[in-house]
Amino acid sequence: MTETLPEVVAPHTLRATAAHRTDGDVTLYGVQLSWTVGDNDGADWPPPADWNDGDAPYPHYYEVWLNDGQIRQTAVLYWPAWAPGWQLARTHWVCLGAHPYPQYRVKVRARLSDGSWSAFTNEVAVAVRSGDSRPYVDPIRGPRTAAPPRGNTRHGSAGSPPSRAVRAIRDNDPAEVCERARQLNTSRTWQEVVPPAEAMKADPPWNGSYLEYRKFFRGGDIASAANPAFAGLDLVGDWPAATLPSSAGEYAFSYAFTAHHIGETWTHQWFVTRDDWDPSTPLTWEDFEPTPFMTEIHGDPGVTRHTTGALPPKVGRHVIVNIWGGHGGPIDDNGRMTGEFFVSCCDVEFTDGAAV
Structure with missing residues (x-):
């Protein structure tokens, strides 16, 4: 991914603190990063001298390296033009999961104009034990709302590699497990694999600062978004798998959007299963690496391909799950949007060959 601005500037003076997010009964530990980029050093006011109403020469595409690159993450950052949107151009929270290591060393780099x-x-070295971690604080420090969706239809699912919803529902894949999934599902709306509306109204995913998604799953129901209408997607079986290279320098994922949500609350997160995952068992969050290998914050309506060079080296059968969500979704009894998120589970086979 190459920046279009002619003079993108590099980040420097990284700062990092341990910060955790509460997601239902789960505490997700992480590292809150901030840095200086151009004239943007984190002041709340006035805007940085190079802010230019949001058209600032700041990178969008970053890599976060933890422990000398043993854990890597692509972080794609976009930001709103309103004040203090510049804070979202220089901060990022990295999820380390419910059971982090005691300490991490972290550094970042950015993709430049060329x-x-x-x-x-x-x-920076960061201690991430429970006693060293503070609650996550939103860098915007104020209410955030969603941009309206574009178009008359809604939402989407991972297109490449294709999600189970795309294969079984949209494309009518003839594989036996896809046929069984279609028989179990009560919905054929492949682009709306979300938790049931009543569940989101009862316990909203959007808490005003970030998306809570883990609390909706009870084990073995990730692919369906814990929604009985898509129960067939949770089946254990020989799901058709896309081929991914085991040691690719970069890989571009695509998302089949039927509508864009591009408010500053909306994020994409991509996770991959651990090396010891057992394909003969239903998917749970414990089966996935705790740190997403790619995130996209806020989003660009023109982007449908998401490129990462941080996909962990894997061998054989795995699943990649994408969580895309933010403020929006059902309206509760008080007339407020609860937030929502879409789940895409993609079956893949890592090989030494080229992607298929």
């Missing part, structure tokens, strides 16, 4: 990488920032 497609090359900047030098890494300084490296």
Whole structure:
């Protein structure tokens, strides 16, 4: 991904603190990152001298390296033009899961205008034990709402590699497990694999600062978004799998949008199963690596392909899950949108060959 701005500037002066998010009964530990980029050093007011009403020369495409790159994440950042949107151009929270290591070393780099990488920032050591972690604080420090969806139809699912919803529902894949899934499902709306509306009204996914999604799952129901209408997607079986190279420098994922949500609350997150995942058992969150290998914050309506060079080296059968969500969705009894998120489970086979 190459920036279109002519003079993208590199980040420097990285700062990192342990910060956790509460998601239902689960505490997700993480690292809150901030850095200086251009004239943007984190002041709340006035805007940075190079802010230019949001058209600032700041990178969109970052890589976060933890522990010398043993854990890597692509972080794609977009930001609103209103004040203080510049805070979202220089901050990022990295999820480390419910059971993190005691300490991490972290550094970041950014993709520059010519497609090359900047030098890494300084490296920061962070203790992430429960006693060292503070509750996550939204850098915007105020209410955030959703941009309206575009178009008359809604939503979407991962297109490449294709999700189970795309294969079994949209494309009518003839595989035996896809046929069984169609028989179990009571909905054929492939682009709306979301939790039931009543569940989101009862316990909203959007809490005013970030998306809570883990609390909706009870084990073995990730692919269906814990929605009985898509129960067939949770079946254990020989799901058709896309081929991904085991050691690709970069890989581009695509998303089959039927509508864009591009408010500053909306995020994409991509996770991949652990090396010890057992394909003969239903998918649970414990089966996935705790840190998403790619995130996209806010989003660009013109982007349907999401490129990462941080996909962990894997071998054999795996599942990639995408969570796309933010403020929007059903209206509760008080007339407020609860938030919502869409789930895409993609079956893949990592090989030494090219992607198929």
